Amino acid sequence: MSQLTDPRKEFGRAVTAIAADNDRIVVLSxxxxxxxxxxxFAKAYPERYFEFGIMEQGVTGIASGxxxxxxxPVFAAIAPFVTSRSYEMVRNDLGYMGQNAKIVGRNGGFTYxxxxxxxxxxxxxxxxxxxxxxxxxxxSDPGEIRSCVAAMLDHVGPTYMRIGAQGLPDxxxxxxxxxxxxxxxxxxxxxxxxxxxxxSVQTVAAVEQLAAADISVDLIGMPTPSHxxxxxxxxxxxxxxxxxxVEEHYETGGxxxxxxxxxxxxxxxxxxxxxxxxxxxxAGPYDGLLANAGIDAESIFRRVSAF
Amino acid sequence: MSDRVAELELHAARARRNVVRMIETGHSxxxxxxxxxxxLITALYFDIMNVDPARPDxxxxxxxxxxxxxxxxxxYGVLAERGYFDPALLxxxxxxxxxxxxxxxxxxxxxxxxxxxxxxxxxxxxxxxxLGLRLAGTTARVFTVMGDGELPExxxxxxxxxxxxxxxxxxxxIVDNNGLQISGPxxxxxxxxxxxxxxxxxxxxxxxxNGNDMTEILAALDTAPFTPGKPSVIVAHTTxxxxxxxxxxxxxxxxxxxxxxxxxxxxxxxxxxxxxCEQKVTR
Numbered sequence: 341m342s343q344l345t346d347p348r349k350e351f352g353r354a355v356t357a358i359a360a361d362n363d364r365i366v367v368l369s370x371x372x373x374x375x376x377x378x379x380x381f382a383k384a385y386p387e388r389y390f391e392f393g394i395m396e397q398g399v400t401g402i403a404s405g406x407x408x409x410x411x412x413p414v415f416a417a418i419a420p421f422v423t424s425r426s427y428e429m430v431r432n433d434l435g436y437m438g439q440n441a442k443i444v445g446r447n448g449g450f451t452y453x454x455x456x457x458x459x460x461x462x463x464x465x466x467x468x469x470x471x472x473x474x475x476x477x478x479x480s481d482p483g484e485i486r487s488c489v490a491a492m493l494d495h496v497g498p499t500y501m502r503i504g505a506q507g508l509p510d511x512x513x514x515x516x517x518x519x520x521x522x523x524x525x526x527x528x529x530x531x532x533x534x535x536x537x538x539x540s541v542q543t544v545a546a547v548e549q550l551a552a553a554d555i556s557v558d559l560i561g562m563p564t565p566s567h568x569x570x571x572x573x574x575x576x577x578x579x580x581x582x583x584x585x586v587e588e589h590y591e592t593g594g595x596x597x598x599x600x601x602x603x604x605x606x607x608x609x610x611x612x613x614x615x616x617x618x619x620x621x622x623a624g625p626y627d628g629l630l631a632n633a634g635i636d637a638e639s640i641f642r643r644v645s646a647f
Numbered sequence: 648m649s650d651r652v653a654e655l656e657l658h659a660a661r662a663r664r665n666v667v668r669m670i671e672t673g674h675s676x677x678x679x680x681x682x683x684x685x686x687l688i689t690a691l692y693f694d695i696m697n698v699d700p701a702r703p704d705x706x707x708x709x710x711x712x713x714x715x716x717x718x719x720x721x722x723y724g725v726l727a728e729r730g731y732f733d734p735a736l737l738x739x740x741x742x743x744x745x746x747x748x749x750x751x752x753x754x755x756x757x758x759x760x761x762x763x764x765x766x767x768x769x770x771x772x773x774x775x776x777x778l779g780l781r782l783a784g785t786t787a788r789v790f791t792v793m794g795d796g797e798l799p800e801x802x803x804x805x806x807x808x809x810x811x812x813x814x815x816x817x818x819x820x821i822v823d824n825n826g827l828q829i830s831g832p833x834x835x836x837x838x839x840x841x842x843x844x845x846x847x848x849x850x851x852x853x854x855x856x857n858g859n860d861m862t863e864i865l866a867a868l869d870t871a872p873f874t875p876g877k878p879s880v881i882v883a884h885t886t887x888x889x890x891x892x893x894x895x896x897x898x899x900x901x902x903x904x905x906x907x908x909x910x911x912x913x914x915x916x917x918x919x920x921x922x923x924c925e926q927k928v929t930r
Contacts, residue, residue: 392805395808395809397771397801397802398806398808399771399809401768401771402774402775403775404761404772405771405772405778408776409706410779411779413775428768432764433768
């Protein structure tokens with residue numbers, strides 16, 4: 341396995357690098373900027389770095405206002421606080437107003453493991469993809485973080501990106517991310533697995549185990565779970581006749597929900613949603629929470645094998 | 648009375664008539680707040696703000712955000728009078744696919760800067776717009792009209808703190824303090840007094856005026872920002888449903904569905920007011 345990269349630092353570096361050539365990019369912090377990887381940005385561009393203290397609703401509205409003047413605000417903070425807490429501001433001030441503002445939830449999913457359910461975000465893909473016109477990005481590895489940042493800043497309109505906190509290995513060759521385009525990562529014939537976000541670390545390990553057990557996996561990476569690659573997913577489903585979704589998110593409403601909606605409509609196929617049971621999850625070590633929820637590599641291997 | 652005040656009073660009278668024109672077509676609407684705020688909105692669009700109806704997207708324009716979005720008919724009435732759109736459009740109020748919804752939509756109507764309606768959003772958006780205009784090096788200002796009934800929304804106070812901390816003195820908030828909200832007197836529903844004192848405690852400069860008196864409105868707005876380096880707030884004491892005698896300061900006219908004869912009486916009163924204002928202007 342390659343060296344591990346802190347996703348927050350990689351994210352901050354990627355935004356800061358692009359901001360060097362784009363002075364419309366401004367960074368907003370709710371006491372969250374430096375822990376979201378923006379330490380260097382704050383030093384390099386102090387006039388474009390705004391600290392507001394802990395007020396996620398206010399900052400989301402402020403992001404909208406800044407965007408009305410042509411700036412591109414990037415607001416990163418702990419995932420549940422920039423999604424569920426400030427949801428109406430994202431819905432109205434960014435979504436309904438169609439503003440070119442970028443919300444980023446860090447320490448998403450379970451990654452604030454020991455801090456408990458207030459700090460977990462297991463519903464963010466679901467609620468954010470319900471906002472018309474908003475694009476959800478869920479990068480899998482450091483290269484995809486860089487590519488998603490580029491796609492996010494290139495896209496004119498509201499976006500949400502979820503990144504984690506655990507060190508990430510390089511999983512896939514780096515290539516550009518295109519909204520609504522999946523990545524065909526492995527050819528297979530027995531089952532289609534669609535993965536998104538840093539849960540792909542578990543998925544990739546499980547796929548290796550499945551291969552060793554002679555289960556041939558057609559693996560699709562879907563870095564924009566709000567905007568699926570219908571063509572790629574349906575073609576794969578038609579070939580394998582069995583689809584599994586894997587995500588560090590409730591097993592309903594997120595990637596699984598989006599894929600289920602697509603398959604019901606276009607390519608009816610049996611579906612195994614591998615995600616977190618729909619209940620508040622306990623506090624504990626990250627690996628323990630993954631296993632407890634049945635979304636660690638071993639559980640994915642076992643559940644796909646039995647599907 | 649100065650010519651300036653007389654002319655603005657005439658525009659405000661015509662804007663009030665526009666509100667009733669919309670209710671004639673749509674058969675109901677949020678009358679009370681539209682009418683209490685209309686003198687303030689008129690002063691902004693016709694005198695104070697640096698705007699050009701022919702260029703509603705001009706980057707260096709002053710911005711107006713109606714935080715209390717349900718007062719939309721008040722803004723529509725003024726925008727039509729100011730020439731942002733053909734007044735014939737007022738006749739679509741309440742119609743399918745109208746550009747004049749019960750709350751403003753920036754994508755449908757020139758002059759609208761934000762999609763407000765959910766309360767407690769406008770001040771944050773305004774702080775962001777003011778910061779953005781400042782960063783761009785312009786002298787443009789942002790004006791936002793809030794309702795007194797929306798002040799308990801916590802997001803307002805997040806924005807109030809942010810504006811003061813960042814010394815956003817190109818932001819002027821106006822609280823339309825008509826004292827009534829849908830469940831009763833604001834002071835009984837959730838008493839936010841002293842409003843000016845609360846903003847001052849957050850680091851704003853505050854003034855209190857009669858918000859239906861054009862002379863007092865201009866005196867306040869002419870001197871904003873009241874203190875360099877501080878955002879300004881005007882607590883404008885107004886009368887709900889101002890301009891329609893039977894509806895003034897009456898809770899039932901927060902949202903008006905005219906009873907028989909009421910429209911006719913309102914029109915008679917407003918037409919008389921317009922005639923009176925026209926005489927003062929031509930005199």
